[in-house]
Amino acid sequence: MNDRAPQTAEAEDEDDFAPSRAEVVAIEAAVDADDGPQLDALLEPLHAADIADIIEQLTPTRRRALLRLYSGEIDGEILSEIDEAIREEVIDALPREVVAEAVREMDTDDVVDLVEDLDAPDRAEILAALDESDRAAVEQSLAWPEYSAGRLMQSEVVTAPGHWTVGETIDYLRREEELPDQFYHVVLVDPRRHPTGYVTLGRLLSSARNVRLADITEDSFRTIDADEYEGDVAYAFNQYHLISAPVVDSHDRLVGIITIDDAMAVLDEEHEEDMLKLAGVGEESHVTDNAIQTARQRLPWLVVNLFTASLSALVISRFEHTITSLVTLAALMPIVASTGGIAGTQSLAVAVRALATRDLTSGNARRVVLRELLAGMLNGLGLALILGLGGSLLFGSPWLGVVLAGAMIVNQIVAALGGVLVPLTLSRLGLDPALASGTFVTTLTDVMGFFAFLSLATWILL
Amino acid sequence: MNDRAPQTAEAEDEDDFAPSRAEVVAIEAAVDADDGPQLDALLEPLHAADIADIIEQLTPTRRRALLRLYSGEIDGEILSEIDEAIREEVIDALPREVVAEAVREMDTDDVVDLVEDLDAPDRAEILAALDESDRAAVEQSLAWPEYSAGRLMQSEVVTAPGHWTVGETIDYLRREEELPDQFYHVVLVDPRRHPTGYVTLGRLLSSARNVRLADITEDSFRTIDADEYEGDVAYAFNQYHLISAPVVDSHDRLVGIITIDDAMAVLDEEHEEDMLKLAGVGEESHVTDNAIQTARQRLPWLVVNLFTASLSALVISRFEHTITSLVTLAALMPIVASTGGIAGTQSLAVAVRALATRDLTSGNARRVVLRELLAGMLNGLGLALILGLGGSLLFGSPWLGVVLAGAMIVNQIVAALGGVLVPLTLSRLGLDPALASGTFVTTLTDVMGFFAFLSLATWILL
Known part of the structure; x- marks a missing residue:
């Protein structure tokens, strides 16, 4: 599957499924010129989903201007395509009667999707615009838990x-x-x-x-x-x-x-x-997020990583004597740790995906773990050969080569096993296997990489 | 979205959308006992997609035994659900007339999907089983490039x-x-x-x-x-x-x-x-892959990483004098690099996703990059405060705290920018933004992390 056609930014700008850059520029110009008729003419041929995307990608100032100029044409279809991150902002910017008219056209599942994240006054106002049977259907749907089938369904069934x-x-x-x-x-x-x-x-x-x-x-x-x-x-x-x-x-x-x-x-x-x-991004990310929202989504796992990375520092500090004796070790130690991090990430991505698609079950978990162990050993041996030989020749010390090779094998096995065992364990505990797996696994491979390398070095080289 | 219900292995085993562990165990027992009627009775109520999943998840020996016992019941529906990784094996294990009968029932798009990865003799045999108009339709579809709409379509249109x-x-x-x-x-x-x-x-x-x-x-x-x-x-x-x-x-x-x-x-x-x-896994991965196939999927990017990690080693080796003077630096330097790696991965995942959903376009790229820069600065400042204070207090050296804080800010900015600029650049060059971005970005954050930390240390502490 790795030889599939790539998605490129060029392709995206000329593709059949998104407005072209030229169209977007023309729309921005019409907004800037306060030219309502021109804006209508430009947006009229576009699909509601594309209009919503354009509204999302505009700067906040232009977005408000566009909503003001185009408010008469914002219908239920466009409104239900608007990303939830700016939905409240868009609804607040539109005249009440436009919103009321728009929601009356929508299927009940789209109304539910629209109102479920709104605050109470906005929600009440929208529900009030519906006729009685639709309102009852929306309220019935909202009584089901968030992210349930009851929220996703439409009540109109033939x-x-x-x-x-x-x-x-x-x-x-x-x-x-x-x-x-x-x-x-x-x-x-x-x-x-x-x-x-x-x-x-x-x-x-x-x-x-x-x-x-x-x-x-x-x-x-x-x-x-x-x-x-x-x-x-x-x-x-x-x-x-x-x-x-x-x-x-x-x-x-x-x-x-x-x-x-x-x-x-x-x-x-x-x-x-x-x-x-x-990847350790805590919350949903939107193209409309500002820098502060973006920073906040990411800070939690960064702080966690600050502390888990301190574990590596602690391990290394136990070997300060070894490093002082042979300072080259300080330069070489990240190689083993970093290659372990990649191997752990690979194993992890495969395991998380297999859990999501029910390809990794309690029936074959043991076999998959064994496979990872063997694959880790094989790649560990291959990488050890390259790194061991390279290290020996470059530094003229076969024993340094042995240390590098040995640490590489150990860490590749740890990485392959960690990558599958961490998500499996999280899943058995009833937790989301994707959550924080990355931080656990790279901490594991860092700590084990530094430990294996420095303890082997202490034992063999000193 | 982070408060959604998790998918758990327990839930998976009791869920409505996969055979239970008990069912799978009973099926394995029937296969081991060579009990055809019992196997038929167990598989009969299951959906073709679930039967295919079970066939995939069995050990190769049991899989062959099941195919022998159940061959009379393998129809077009089951066959088209079988993962491409073992499709050839399954087809070869079935009697010719079973395969012929199965493909005659299938829609042409499923036949195309079935035969496109088969080798020429198997493919010819399957095409020969079709009636003339279906065969013509399949051949017409196969004339379109792999992964194109022409391969995906069915020719039967009303x-x-x-x-x-x-x-x-x-x-x-x-x-x-x-x-x-x-x-x-x-x-x-x-x-x-x-x-x-x-x-x-x-x-x-x-x-x-x-x-x-x-x-x-x-x-x-x-x-x-x-x-x-x-x-x-x-x-x-x-x-x-x-x-x-x-x-x-x-x-x-x-x-x-x-x-x-x-x-x-x-x-x-x-x-x-x-x-x-x-995650740097080169090829599609299947639950049926053995250890050698698994190792081979992953080795290429591991080898690449071996060399890119050597860049970090090279950077560190330029500062051996600094490390010898203050060996604590060797222990502390991975903290800055590792936290940068996480930040880069976060920024990268958001950018790759936004490119795939056309939320990141040439129209808003500049704004998104600026947002990443600001977010990187904000998180850099936050993390610098924690790490700088912690380092100062723990080691009793405010200047060491300053070095840690300064390096953290620099590397967080590099990470945030690298995470968005690398996939954007790959995409502009017509390459797949997801491909190898991870290796590029973590190399960047490792090299910059070590360099910023050790050069600041050399300048301030020595």
């Missing part, structure tokens, strides 16, 4: 009893005025609203009018519990190729439906989260 | 002329016997097969029979070029909430269609790739 025929169903759909914007299945429910199966629209369209719905249901049918964690929901959609899945409460009653586009967005956010957590 | 009415279309769908397993749109084409719009099935079902298709098309319609990189296709699906998108050749003629489930799988693979590349 249902039918299983004894209906295709013809009856089509007639019903033609009569019904309030259908969801997008739907992919008709969910079959019994009289107590327990979902019993679903029929794809393709099947419905290609079957004769007299066929009963219960006879053309899909094998792929499965329901999702409303309190299921949204990350697991996204995994299930990807694993089982679901397009939509009915959501049920604890009495197995239908309360809503989740569609794949929302699951895909969650999968993407989960990725972001794993990547940032592995 | 099309209709725009002047057809809803009624005519439904009658056609009822008559047509060879419809795709899943379809979400009817694509409107002109007589030269240029796609001109599409109609969702929900719209088709809810409109009266006499409505013309051309009057109920969707705004979301957009086509994808067959040579578009699949990662960009996945981005477009997520950005524009597409469910399916027609694929066109260079003459804008319809050649196939991509559905969101395939785009979601690509998004997931792209993420894996970014994560592993950032």
Whole structure:
């Protein structure tokens, strides 16, 4: 997979899926010139998601100006695409009636997504703009925990009893005025609203009018519990190729439906989260964050690292006598530690990913750990050979070569094992395997790298 | 987002979306006992994707035994879920007629995915099993470059002329016997097969029979070029909430269609790739890899790091005189370097992600770099305060505190800038921003960390 086409900044600027640099420059110019009609003309052909991206990427001053000039055109679609980091700011900048009009057009899942992070007065104002049944649906959804399937679902579901025929169903759909914007299945429910199966629209369209719905249901049918964690929901959609899945409460009653586009967005956010957590960025990061927010997201793990790095310092300080005797050791010791850090990071990234995709389970954990141990030994031997020979020749001391080689082997094994055992242990403890694994593992490889190298040196060279 | 529910190994073993540990143990026991009927009974209720996962996670010996016992039941669905790393092995282990039967059931995009990594004889054998029109479709798809939209699409598209009415279309769908397993749109084409719009099935079902298709098309319609990189296709699906998108050749003629489930799988693979590349794992990693394959995936960047780490050694060796005079410096110097490494990794992860999601563009690059610079200064000051005070008190030397603090500030700024400038530069050069960024950035922070610390120490303390 390493020979895939790269994503480049050039490609991004000319790609089919983002406004070009020239368009953005023209939009900025229209904003600066206070030219509303020109701005409308430039934004009109763009997709709501791209307009939202442009609003996010503008400077705060230009953003306010654009919102003022364009406020009449900000609809539900644009509003639901706006990043949560600036959502409150955008809503506050818009006239009340524009926001009210926008949310009335939105599906309930988008309204939930919009209001869940707003403070109480803003939220109340938006809910007040909805008609009664939508408001009830949004409030029902907000009663489920954050990041649950209940928050992700939309309450608009197309249902039918299983004894209906295709013809009856089509007639019903033609009569019904309030259908969801997008739907992919008709969910079959019994009289107590327990979902019993679903029929794809393709099947419905290609079957004769007299066929009963219960006879053309899909094998792929499965329901999702409303309190299921949204990350697991996204995994299930990807694993089982679901397009939509009915959501049920604890009495197995239908309360809503989740569609794949929302699951895909969650999968993407989960990725972001794993990547940032592995790198020690504490909170979600947004392109709109300022320097103080950015610094604050990152400081916690930096401070932790300051203390864990002091462990390395402590280890080294025990060998000051050795270093004084042979100061070259001070120069060479970071090589072993740093190569161990890379190996630990490699092993860690593979393990965290395998845990997320359920490829690393309690069934094969022992085998995977053994594999890492062997792989660490193999690479340790290979690197030891290069470093040992290089060190011997460069410094004219075969024994120095032996010290470097020995420390390298030890530390590569520690790195490979640490990279898989740390996330496995965190996971067994019910903690997120990505969280802080990086700091643990690099501390481990630093400490062991310095210790192995300096103690071998003390033993062999002094 | 950091307070989301964690994914745990426990949760994974009891979750609704993977076979339980007990089920896997029972399956292993049935395989070991050579008990075919029991194995059938255990696997029958499972989803094809879960059966494939179990096959992947078994030891190679058990895997062969399972394939022998279960070969009659291996169908196209299971086969297309099998990880590419062991696909060849699985196909070779199955009787020819089982494979032939399985591929005949599959949609053409799944056949393409199955055969594209097989060697020529296996591929020819599978293609020979297809009927003529499917074989032509697969061969047409294979003519597009690897990782392109052309490889991802399925050739089965439901099309209709725009002047057809809803009624005519439904009658056609009822008559047509060879419809795709899943379809979400009817694509409107002109007589030269240029796609001109599409109609969702929900719209088709809810409109009266006499409505013309051309009057109920969707705004979301957009086509994808067959040579578009699949990662960009996945981005477009997520950005524009597409469910399916027609694929066109260079003459804008319809050649196939991509559905969101395939785009979601690509998004997931792209993420894996970014994560592993950032961590310096060269190739795709699979749970089925043995230790030698694992070692080989990781050795290249370890060797590179061996050499870049030697740069640090070179820097330190220029200060041997300083270290000999004050050997405590050898113990303290990794603190500054290591904290810089974490800061660089943080900045890097945020930048690589922002480039992938088009949040970091040439339009806001300058602003983002400035923000990183300021954030680096802020965190540098904070960390310098802690480390400087701690160092002063612990070693009773305020000047040592000043050296530690000064080096920390310099290196935090270098880390924050390096973390964003390295991937931006790689991206401008048309290279993958994730590739090797980690090694570059940690080398930079190591070298600068040691240099800043030791040169300040030489200047101030000696």
